[in-house]
Amino acid sequence: MPIPEPEPFDSLLSLEGRVAIVTGGTRGTGSAIVLRFVQAGASVVITARGPEDLNSIEAKVAAAGGKSLCLEADVGNVADCERVVTETWNKFGRIDVLVNNADVSPVSLSTETSEKVWEDTININLKGAFFLSKLAAQKMMEGGRGGRIINILSTEMIRPIGVLAAYGGAKAGLMAITQSMAKELGKYGIQVNAAIPGITMTEEKLEAHKAGNRQIDIPSEATKTLEFMKETSESGVLEHIVKNGMPMGRIGYPDDLAKAVLFLASGMASYISGTSLLVDGAQTLA
Template identity: 30%
Template sequence: MSLDGKVAIVTGSGRGLGLAYAQELARQGAAVVVNDVDANTADEAVASIEAAGGRAVAVVAPVGSTETAKQLVQTAVDTFGRLDILVTNAGVLRDTVLWKMSDEDFDLVIDVHLRGTFTCVRAAATYMRENQIAGRIITIGSPTGQRGNFGQTNYAAAKAGIVGMVRTWALELKKAGITANAVIPVAATAMTATVPYFAAAVEADAKGEPMPAFFRHDLGFGNAADVAGLIAYLASDAAADVTGQAIGVGGDRLQVWSHPEPVVTAYHDGGWSYEALQEEFPGVYQAQSVGEKFPPLPEELQR
């Protein structure tokens, strides 16, 4: 089931993971609206798609505002005649611990990731519903949004919020045949390139060499191309029944994340007073882990 005749928007697709998504969608037959804040980067992305025989056009604008969202949808319709697929990948990082995070650091990350996803999905879903298109909404989450990460209050909030919106949109858009899913990628990026733990994998990828099996298999850590296949699959007719899900992918690993469910349920006649909690909570409580837990690096991969 190819994507021939489909039209996609991929935000933040000038480089990195977003570019890989746009190139794979084009390889499968979709025409693509590329988006970046830098004109040269966007033009180079379009040229790479066209050089491989695909069709693409660029929109140079920062994601977040309603105006940019409408511009992206209008460009898809004006250039290629329709819109079937939206991938909301655009994002920025402003990492620092809670007590040092400024209002500006928080607001910028929330605006691009969370508000940008909302405004773009709203514009795309409105168009799809009005034109009876059973479209595909694919958002990008993160393990940080699922489990938290030191120094990423803003990013964790945005990515967790995106998954929450996806679950809501799956309900709201079901009748229109529009699916909404979140992809949780684990891949070599500019961010992971600075983490010593991933050094051997990042260096191998930069040299065009296979990553060590420990990273690809045990950690589910790969490169951008390892994520792009899932993006294209969720955009296809084959995934028409997949909606409201958070799906992780990286290296050789695929994961379907559970939706939050209670791990303990307890009752106390008359309700849980302060005194009842003091007496009974320790016997009921089961602490849940937070943050990512990585196994020790094999000796041959240590630096």
């Protein structure tokens, strides 16, 4: 078998003519991923649970000269996952990239985690990502062009802070799914990878901090968790971690993750599959 000619340099990061689905793509890291994909030439299907956020990102994509299809959907619901894939296929006739970015991260000590919190966390972070990957992979196989599936994980599964057991467990499960599907789908030209962001400061989080709101999702029944987080905040532990636990001297920004995801979706990553790329500024080594 002859060695193929290297892909031209100017096309290595191009997604021209490709169609990407980005879940939770209206704000924060999701929005950053969407806009990087648009810059690379992709048409992007964006999902979220709120119509107002979808209208906002749709306007940003249009202003950037891109094409988008915005769908209100709960990825924790398999019927919604099926609808997203079907509508994408009906409109564009192909699916080249899926980014499982949507997630929820309710803060709760394991001893206070309710069944509802557990199920909501698993449904969106793990179940939804799995079934969307399954459904997208079926269409990628049907199209015969291969494809990329990229799962967004978290450093919580590597160095847990102690109040996100359900979230960390879901992300660890998704890492296992990443590796299993990479092995299964490689023969169809489908590459499955993951990106693992560390602490990331989004515009929403920054505005919340300025307003004195820590923007932490704590279930109302988790009283001990609330007390624990209040004590941690008042003692300055969180600020200490951010200031002294980041070897590069700063926390991550949404575009740091977006650039890594673009790399995994592009020709630059043509022989990378089944891996998890840390995008944490060496945070997990601190």
